Amino acid sequence: MSSRIRRVGPGWRLLGRQLVVTRGALGWLAVWSGVEALPPLLSGLFVSAAVDEGFLAGRPGVGVAWLGGFGAVTAVRAYASRAGFPYLAGVVEPLRDALVERVVRSALARQSADPAEVARLTEQVESARQLTATLLRTLRGVGVTLAAALVGLGLLAPVVLPLVLLPLLAAGVLFARLLRPMVARRRAVVLVEERLAAEAGRALEGLRDVQATGAGEQVAASLAAAADASAAASRALGRASALRALVVALGGRLPVLAVLAAAPWLLAHGALTPGELLGVSTYLLQQLDPAVRTLAGTVGGWLLNLAVVLDRLAVTTAPPPTRPDGPPARTPSHGPSHGGTRGEIRLQALRYAHGPAAAPVLEGLDAAVRPGEHVAVVGPSGAGKSTLAALLAGVLAPTAGTVTVDGAPPAGPHQVALLPQEAYVFPGSVRENLCWPSPGIPDARLHAAVAQLGAQPLVARLGGLAGTLRDPGELSAGERQLLALVRTYLSPAPVVVLDEATCHLDAAAEERVERAFAARPGTLVVIAHRISSALRADRVLLVDGGRGVLARHGDLQVLSPLYRELVGHWLGSAPVGAAPRGTAGLAPRSR
Template sequence: MTTGPRTPDDPTRLPIADAPATRRAIWNLLAHDRRAMAVVITLTGLAAAAGLATPRLVGAIVDRIEAGTDTTTLDLLGVALLGFAIAQFLLNRFARYAAHRFGERILARLREQFVQRTLALPTDVVEKAGPGDLLTRSSADVDTVGATLRDVGPGVVLAVAQILFVLAAIALLDPLLGLCVFAATPALLLIMRWYLRRARTAYLAEGAANSTMAEALAATADGAATVESFRLQNQRIDEGNRQVATVYNARKRTLFLRSVLFPVMDFSYGIPLAVVLLIGGLRHVEGAIGLGTVIAASLYVLQLSDPLDELLEHMEFLQRSTAALARIEGVGAVTESPRPHRTAAPTDDSIDVVAVRHAYRDDHDVLHDVDLTVRPGERLALVGPSGAGKSTLGRLLAGIDAPRAGSITVGGVPIAELTPDERRRRVLLVTQEHHVFLGTLRDNLAIAAPHADDDTLYAALHAIDAHWATELPAGLDTEVNTTALRLDAAQSQQIALARVILADPNTVILDEATAMLDPTTARHAERALAAVLEGRTVIAIAHRLHTAHDADRVAVLEAGSITELGDHDTLLAADGAYAALWRSWHGVAGTTEISSAPILTSTRHELSG
């Protein structure tokens, strides 16, 4: 998919599909159910055709009266007039009903497609884009497109059909009067060209402003405690006011476009009617056409006003909807971008980090020429002071972020060339952050193993001592995080750890995965994990140094570089940075017994203890 450039002042924002890609998306949505689309078009055409009878019959009645015909003929024409009116009403109803159903099915496919693309977005892309942009696209933009498909679309289709049929009817009635209908065409083309050249950019700018405002408000709400603690209320209010002002200015721009378009269009409606009456009257005086023809042509021109009004009314919404669809399709540009072609499969689970540099900002590297090899089955601890780059390196090893320079390979294959599913099977990052989705406990566990049976799910829960799950009234089918059952932090973290067991990765990166648990629960969970992780490669980002004590090797990071690498005893004997950290940690902990068992302790050590 070809996309336009990202917003210049925010290069991290999700891309926006360009006009050709948006048109292809519209056609793909409509063409997915061609039979239903054919039914809608047929019913709409018949409804528009039925509406053509009224002016023609009125003109015939005028001609018969002028010619002095009998009342029987007039009665028959009146009955025919009533019959066509009823037929038009019924066909209009069925056409709109079919169009609504067609639109709802398209909207359902669009929502499903958007959810799939959103879930497939790389984590780093979501984090850089921020919640506001994605939230606006998934809510306001999808709702806008949905309203078009459900409400605006059927009316627009019928209006277009009516306009085309009326123009054809006038031309058949009298070619010269048919040409008179186009008297206002130059003015209409000029105003439409002026409007359309500016509308897409204006509505995209309005959508971007809405996203930025939503993100600013969400950031203030999420960080309410921090805002209050540091007395940042005035700053956040000022920021909110600035974003509201930006949205206000963007909406003023689109309002200006409408304020020019609508009056010109309204004025243009009267021009064709005046010309038809003038030319038609002159030709009737000359005897070229009958009075009924002039009246029928005038009624046809008047009949154009309703569909033109509907198009005018929905023109602004169609532009807004097109801009919204471009933003929705922009998400697909990320998930459908070409992936590097992998020429070979990983030979093993070894991880090689070569001269890796990484920066969150272009002018500031947080990792500097990191070299590291993680052997299959090894227990490696990453330690260092806060801000040294431990969590950043963990994200790179898991393939969540890509290094600015250097390479990270798994079994000799660059981790970027692995598919998301294959990457998760080989390397999985577990952090303090966790999320339990609305739904059943089974749904939350099946995220990691969609085809797992109940026994497997319960076994994973038992492995991390989540015995509370067996006591739930509906078992695995219990709705969680609802008024019926709201999980606490410890239970939510246990579900996250159970997903790790179910995912069964070859390499696990633990970034304080049990930090949210109370000491007693953490002790059981870490012992259970120690057994589960036996035989796997484990990389533990150790904020508590007891984790590093039993690691096979310890890598010390300082200021974004690995300064020491070796086992615990060797690094203590070297009396370097690790020894200083160890002494500092013990100086705080004293001789107090460590409350939780080391994650990196092997099963052999666990049994011998």
């Protein structure tokens, strides 16, 4: 038994654990599926009775009545099919939510997470949801049809059961033997397609560098090799899948031929009546054969895809092994209460490039941010400001050089809280959104943070902390940003990085938010969206040409013509006769 359990793939174990959680919905789905089994179960019996007791007996009214009864049972099946859909959703939607949570937790737990990989995993979660829903919806119809047809055959004409069961069992054994190699070949197809997509993406990102270095032929050869491998894997899968036609022939067609060949003898010896023969034909042609074709064809393909997708999700998002001799995990506090010496950032000879052949976005960047300091990062478009933010949070790993926070590499969201432009808000209560991923924050702290960041009107409109967000898409981009800002403010991380996280707020709301974060214990790094953000900061990090200069706003205006140009551009874009909001009379806060 233990060896059999070990042979079960990690994806099926992952699915099994989630189905246990939704066993209530699965139970009701099985109940309605049983109701759906009535027409397949009764079809041959009703047809046999209509022929033998009605039409052949000279009583056409009785025959029509039997057929009418079959029509009534079919209507019941239609109702049962409709009634089962809410329970189908009760199985599939929690599965999707659990897989998304697993992907997010896995990304947060790693010191370096590739955004493209996270996006692919999210797409695979949606594929798993759709495949599971389609399989359950199809299997509840096809599976009950097949079982009901066999039960009906046993009730109507037990003499034909050996003619049906023997080839059906042979088809089942063959299909089971084919599943393992087909899953392996389908997995190979997925892996080579991911490799092809990754290499194509890297080639497109570094296209200018490829052209400049004359590496076009080498890159093209690499992509061609990946494409050839993808085609070879697809052909291998096609050859294995073609054998499913033999399953259909054995399980669906051979029973029909066997019964037709034996029919003259069965009728002549009174083993079957004409009506029973028609009933048996109904079971075989209308129920058994279509069910076998669907199971071996469509369901077989979906099952392969689901097995591969679940395995990829289970393996890729598996929690990292814990080291017994490692340091104990730090228990996060609820709120920004940090020691006064936490939050020091050091960048030493920092280099980052999107690919081996790509020009570096950052090259030799050195900077030191003091604990508790408020720094604004500015620079022309494409200078690498968002890349720097991702490096500070540990989302990207440096190509060379080091990024340290309090003397160690960034170690997840409890050390550096990164908030990008596109705020993440999920369906659930307002409290759940504000407390994620650190549940248990007292309501008093939540209300205080909401007030400090000016989110009280929004939270009140949503129904307070207990209000429910059914569709985050109904919120504006600024409202989503405001909720995410409150969540980040409550983070236990000693370092907060706001990557243009206030770009959808007006200038007054942005000023209030930044002042609240500046007063929050810890270090604040703001990727500046307006000149006012730079003016409010203790120091400004100017990024250009891969390098950086860290100085006070006034000193940078003297030291850097580029910074003077940026400031002039910002001021020039303000309304005529008006200074940018929040710039008049401001000075960096004292320490």
